[in-house]
Amino acid sequence: MIGKQGRMGRSYFVDEAVEEYLGGLQAAPGSCVTGLLAGQSSPQRDFVVLAVQTPHRESEGQPKASKGVSPLDDIDVEWVTEHAKQVSRMLPGGLCILGLFLVTPPELSKDAQNALKRLIFAMDKYITKGRLWELSEEDVTDRVTLHICSKTKKLVCKSFDVKDPKSSAKPADWKYQTGVSSSWPMLTCSVEVDLQIPVTGSSSDNTDKCMKDGLRRWAKQIEAACCLINGRQALDDSEFISGQKKNPKTTNRQTLPARIIVSDEQSELDERSSALVQVCSGSMKVRGVVHCRAYIHNNKPKARHAAQAIKRDIINTVCSRVEMFLEDLLINEGSQKGLCSGQQALPRRVFAPMPISGLSVCDYMFPDESTADVAERLKEMLDCETPEEGIDTSLESNQLFSAVSGSEITNSRDDDSNKHVISEIQDGTPKIQKAPQYYAGVAVAAAIALLATATSLLYFS
């Protein structure tokens, strides 16, 4: 199907489960429902495997006065984009938020396109802020907007190139299929992270910037690393042969181990004749093992795209946890952030099955949380019930130290400052803080959303 600019429009192959979900949406008469569409893009076509409506934002007791003339104006853009960000943290590698859907009553259908356009650009901007890896030439930057008329159930599917703020809607195909992702192979690996990040200056802004710089250096190393998938180097355009014939009836999903091999080279440092010495007010170490996953579609994927997917998951998972931890810190410690010493656990990653498609989603558990908390979050964010037994917490084990003794902080590379860590650790058990329940409660939810935005702006401006 030839689009307006003479280029082929995008084709979206959508799992039937999504059709079922969209069909089951209930919208109050006269109102709109927004939601996310998630899946995987490839140069030729896109695959949608998940649809989730925007969770209900509990009102402050009184019904919110209508802001504008139409319910479209009432769409809480901030809330939609925050939901998108939270969900994107829950998607393993290879998967991302591909777009948005909007259900409106027939009288609003004309203006729906504009609303979708505003939303899709705002969402992409928010999600991609602070991302540590760069888009490559071949990344698809089209995002889909799906409009559904609540009465006729008619679908209007378009896409926008979110890289170009001036782009206009391109027509796109929306096709339902069974088992779109049923035979997508899954790449996995466990990655050891050991980062030493010096902190210069003493304000929390400095801490954030230092952390960001340190993570970015590490992310570049990962991006440049050699990747072996199933023992073969995945570096070129050769087809990524997973060794399994496409068969929608098979229920076995192939699991392929990936291995990442890095070099310590940083070209800007290599030409120096002397060491880089910084006077620091402290340092931060991120240490531990992260478990990573990525899915690859099976429509002739290239080997290096598979490598890219798992590498991006590695970078995202470390980055997300640090972000979440610092957001939490901001709430709990306020302006004291960055000045205290100690070892604290970053949230650990757990996996759960995605509604119907058989892929998995992930979430992050703070040390004082349980699988019940995770199940609750999955219900709110992904609109699906997950039995607690289905949540796999075995892939990353609990951090073994206790903040009191500090004696388990073992270093193979000791440094002068270790003794200070031990002596300065807060006495007694750390305050048991309930990690922010993202959408529980009234004022807290709003405050958190706002603070999260503020932190992100601070952190990644």
Add this chain to the structure above:
Amino acid sequence: MVHSEERDIIFRLKGILEFACQLENPNGAQSQGTISKSFQGLRSKVSSKNIVLTVCNSPILIWPNTGFRSNVESLMEASSCGDILQYIESDDSGSKKSSKKKDKKKSGPTAVNMKLLFEVTEPAGNEAPSLIRVSTQQHCVKMPLPLDCVLSVSTDESLATVCTGLVEALNKQLADMEEVVLRYRKGSSFLVPQPFHFQLPEPAGFTTVIYPAGVPDSQLQAAREDLHRRFKLPSDRPYLRRANAFHFPDAAYKDGYLRNPHIHLNPPNIEDAKLYLVQGVYSYHHYMQDRVDDDGWGCAYRSLQTICSWFQQQGYVETAVPTHTQIQQALVDVGDKEPRFVGSRQWIGSIEVQAVLDQLLGVTSKIMFVSQGSELATKGRELANHFQTEGTPVMIGGGVLAHTILGVAWSENTGQIRFLILDPHYTGGEDLQTITDKGWCGWKGPEFWDQNAYYNLCLPQRPKTI
């Protein structure tokens, strides 16, 4: 040096390891211990299961510390290391067509380049990450260590032995680097330890020395004296200056000048003659190079440049080869020429060459005068002696031409002589094939000289220094 029938392979393993440490008090007594501990950590890293060696331009990956694992099934512990060669894709695209033909004469070892990498997957534990914050004032030191180890083996040596040898070499190099870092450290100022490889006469053989970056050769005299003693090297000529470092066969010279074009020539066929040639490495300088159009007047300047390049590459001087302008300025500075000489196209002769070598390089030269070109045929003994003891290129000027003599083929019995000439009058590009085919670098007989003109030869003398 006689090569055995099995070709030698030089395995060269390079990689960057980041050295990092935190010093509370860089001038305090504890800092040395902290630095040593960091180096110890790096030695552990290199001995760990996580290190991976890759052979450049090939798909080969080897895990040397896990009982030898490789991603290429046919390469196993006991495989001979020569088997690696078939997996390497050579990139011949850049090399000149000519050198492929001429290189058959060169029988040298093959260099296999390897890179040091680290695997971050397959970790020992699976403890989820934590964030450790320390807030004491400290100096954070980061320095990339440019590891560069060399192992020279015969092709049938087993891969396992090669890998073990390379890992040992890495460990030793880290220990050597630690020594250099500690010796040259001043408070929180650390100099990067850089490895240099030297092909020394027996018993030392192929040796790697670590020098601190940024410290010029002139300030490392004492270190070199010590090494000369240790390696039993003569104390009157340089072996361990940075410029003396071994040039690996596959490394290109970045400046684009040809090195030693004479080695591609067949020696002249004279009965009973011995060859007395220039020692070491020089660059071929000639007309029109460096975008200077000196066609018709610059031949002596170019010969002088060739000689300067020899002193630079043998490690006697660190200054770059002088330009025409710098040469002229030097002559003005010593009072030999008027200031307006600079920028002119005036010729120079052997006496000026001698003066410039003295002024710019601190090199003294002997002048040999020959009243008639025909007499040069009788100078075989002197020239042979010169190439044997000094081994420097000789500038010869006479008639209206200047040339460089790189050696003689001389028979003590018959007196027959041929001269190895490097001709600065060549105006083309750095094309080895043309230069050797057309005799721009070639063996000439006594008839090459203008039989009636007088000639002056400038014979540069090696300074007695290490």
